[in-house]
Amino acid sequence: MSSSTLVIAGRIINQLVRDRRTIILIAVVPLLIASLVGVSVPDKSILDYTAPAILAVMILFFGFLLTGISFLRERSQGTLERLMASPVSRLDIVGGYLLGFLLFAVVQTMVLFFYLIYVIKVNYYGDLWQILVFQVLIGIGAVCMGTFFSVLAKNEFQMVQFIPMIIIPQMFLCGLLWPVSQMPEYLQWLANVLPMTYGVEGIRALMLEGQNLLDIGKEIGVLAAYAVGLLILSAITLRRGKG
Amino acid sequence: MLDGLSLEVPGGISFGLLGPNGAGKTTLIRLLVGLLRAKSGTILTLGKKPSPRTAHRVGYMPQLPSLYTELSVIQNVNFFASIYRLKDRKQRTQRVEEVIKLVDLWEDRNKSVTNLSGGMKQRASLACAIVHNPPLLFLDEPTVGLDPELRVHFWEYFQGLTRGGSTLIISSHTMDDAAHCDRLAFMRDGKIIALGTPDELRQATGKAKATLEDAFLHFVHREVKKNVQ
Numbered sequence: 001m002s003s004s005t006l007v008i009a010g011r012i013i014n015q016l017v018r019d020r021r022t023i024i025l026i027a028v029v030p031l032l033i034a035s036l037v038g039v040s041v042p043d044k045s046i047l048d049y050t051a052p053a054i055l056a057v058m059i060l061f062f063g064f065l066l067t068g069i070s071f072l073r074e075r076s077q078g079t080l081e082r083l084m085a086s087p088v089s090r091l092d093i094v095g096g097y098l099l100g101f102l103l104f105a106v107v108q109t110m111v112l113f114f115y116l117i118y119v120i121k122v123n124y125y126g127d128l129w130q131i132l133v134f135q136v137l138i139g140i141g142a143v144c145m146g147t148f149f150s151v152l153a154k155n156e157f158q159m160v161q162f163i164p165m166i167i168i169p170q171m172f173l174c175g176l177l178w179p180v181s182q183m184p185e186y187l188q189w190l191a192n193v194l195p196m197t198y199g200v201e202g203i204r205a206l207m208l209e210g211q212n213l214l215d216i217g218k219e220i221g222v223l224a225a226y227a228v229g230l231l232i233l234s235a236i237t238l239r240r241g242k243g
Numbered sequence: 244m245l246d247g248l249s250l251e252v253p254g255g256i257s258f259g260l261l262g263p264n265g266a267g268k269t270t271l272i273r274l275l276v277g278l279l280r281a282k283s284g285t286i287l288t289l290g291k292k293p294s295p296r297t298a299h300r301v302g303y304m305p306q307l308p309s310l311y312t313e314l315s316v317i318q319n320v321n322f323f324a325s326i327y328r329l330k331d332r333k334q335r336t337q338r339v340e341e342v343i344k345l346v347d348l349w350e351d352r353n354k355s356v357t358n359l360s361g362g363m364k365q366r367a368s369l370a371c372a373i374v375h376n377p378p379l380l381f382l383d384e385p386t387v388g389l390d391p392e393l394r395v396h397f398w399e400y401f402q403g404l405t406r407g408g409s410t411l412i413i414s415s416h417t418m419d420d421a422a423h424c425d426r427l428a429f430m431r432d433g434k435i436i437a438l439g440t441p442d443e444l445r446q447a448t449g450k451a452k453a454t455l456e457d458a459f460l461h462f463v464h465r466e467v468k469k470n471v472q
Contacts, residue, residue, distance in 0.1 A: 004325075
């Protein structure tokens with residue numbers, strides 16, 4: 001990791017820390033949604049089954065949105081052009097973004113997880129640290145996905161359109177609402193190529209079945225491959241001379 | 244779109260790209276800093292193709308202020324100082340303070356960029372472009388939004404830079420800026436229609452007291468005539 005990556009990550013953290021309203025929203029909005037789920041699901045066993053999936057989906061959604069919009073702002077306010085004319089490499093820029101936003105994604109994940117466990121009283125069986133490590137992996141995937149799609153979007157409107165295109169289908173197909181195995185075969189095929197399906201399966205295995213990280217190697221592998229792939233694609237797409 | 248453009252800028256001078264909006268000044272600067280790729284032809288800055296490897300010797304001030312609005316002036320300048328590899332913390336702090344004072348923003352150094360006026364943002368943007376002391380500086384409309392006093396102050400600084408051996412390539416559409424440049428290229432519709440020192444361009448009109456505006460119009464008319472023929 002180069003010093004430029006750290007400098008960019010530090011700058012992102014500085015920017016968000018100075019924007020107190022955003023920081024409050026980052027912490028409070030997921031809790032409001034979690035509370036709503038908590039009070040709207042009357043059956044405790046259904047809540048225990050649904051909560052891990054909701055946790056995974058929220059990490060993906062907020063990580064995607066926060067990174068995507070921020071990266072796009074970098075372009076619209078002209079600072080990305082300035083960075084591209086500087087000695088930093090494309091990988092430094094994308095890596096800096098990943099690192100900077102990962103911190104916020106991790107904090108948001110922790111707040112949400114502990115709120116679900118201690119306030120909404122969701123039961124879980126696995127090791128706490130293993131659950132947290134897997135959530136961080138989902139967070140990395142979300143940040144990489146947000147970065148990649150913001151590189152493709154030309155303005156905020158287009159970025160927002162990626163939510164119904166990229167996030168909502170994954171919410172329906174990942175097993176949050178009904179098991180993937182009960183879907184029509186062609187939808188199962190689609191679900192099996194989407195990263196969120198592996199995020200939900202992995203976190204359910206850890207939280208509900210008490211499995212450990214070694215047992216969910218496939219899920220970890222797919223999420224990691226997605227994250228690395230999107231990171232490389234972001235760096236390639238963000239080329240100098242693109243204009 | 245730029246067409247049939249051939250240009251060589253010697254070191255240690257201020258070179259002005261002068262023309263109306265849409266003439267191709269910003270496109271040319273973006274090509275020279277490596278933000279755009281030419282479909283054909285060759286571009287060399289400091290003798291090499293523009294790339295991240297040569298970028299640390301080049302300063303670039305875009306047309307828009309292009310600053311991180313949530314950050315303060317000093318945080319912005321410090322960020323670009325770090326990006327441009329001013330690694331020694333003491334030297335970096337010293338240089339950051341120096342350029343902020345130079346652009347007359349010392350009193351406002353801790354203000355968020357959001358709370359700055361247009362002219363102040365322009366000055367902060369210049370500070371970010373010059374913080375690493377580059378030998379080659381591209382300034383896209385650097386004096387837009389500046390009051391006359393500060394404009395003079397900027398030009399004194401630019402002339403100081405060229406005396407020290409730096410090369411400045413400045414785009415502008417004001418004749419006031421053009422008069423300060425050592426050499427000028429008049430641009431129109433993606434082409435360079437005239438090239439020379441301000442005096443040479445004025446003399447080309449054949450009028451005794453021609454201004455640079457007269458000179459620009461002279462070359463525009465000549466170009467139009469040539470196209471009609």
